[in-house]
Amino acid sequence: MVSEIHLSDDLGDSNLTVSDFANTLDAAIRTLLEEQSTGLIAGGKISNKLVELEIPEKLVVIGDIHGDLRALHNILKKIKIDKFVLNHNNKIIFLGDYVDRGLGSIEVLYTICSLKIQHPHSVVLMRGNHEAPVEFPISSHDLPKRMTERFGRRIGTEIYQTKIMDLFHLLYLITIIKGELFLVHGGVPTDLSNITMKFNEIVPNETGLFGDMLEEILWNDPRILPDGKDWENSRRGLGKHFSSNVSKNWLSISKTKVIVRGHEPCNGFKLDHDGMVLTLFSCNEAYPKFSVGYISTSGIRLHSIRNGFDLSEMVKIL
């Protein structure tokens, strides 16, 4: 049995045991495997790493957390998580980048996994570039070090290499709220040839990697580019910068109004591409100059939006 979510005010002294952590990871993996094999989630459907949802009753979207347990707890308290998750048609969507940089990566993983196990229909866990697959050449986080410090080299490494990597592999890459939002961690792919085919192909794929689209979904950033130029290489080493034309094409093909993504530090949120792209950033332990932002709204209000400017009025700042 996994213990109830406990949002203590004292974050310094963690009582998390290695067996508690390992069992919670196992249970989260089982929950994700189960829902991916049935394709079932309340008010929507799951096709491999794509989640398609009808407009929920209430919606919360949380951007990068980066091991900032305090920021996560503050958001969960504000939205009254205990009540929120009781309704299967309320959805809380995490955009990925749970770990790295902050001191609470292990506790943040534990918290989001506990939420998913207890309330699988209300919680959507997406994948960030810091939950990178082993196939990528960039070491994306300090988790191996944190695991070793906390649980010892042998057990820490074993849990990291098996359970945590398995969990990351099961996280979602795209979530669509029908008619309204297209959610990814980084951005949308820049190759617009056969975009209709690509959109249809994001559904099933043996590996769940969407071929070469994975890198762009996890790493891309929106930028203003010269007319006629749809992308340039990113200075991050992976991924690309995508143009407003690329955003426009993906919104049109997916019949949604705003691309919502995380991935870039900012003061809670920012808008790009004339309001076609809204970036959320939900932590500040490692970025003390910034505020914590997240979306909290009702389905009725969400349905009234025309673009990211309207959506930005539903961003709460802590």
Ligand SMILES: [Mn+2]
């Ligand atoms: Mn990121």
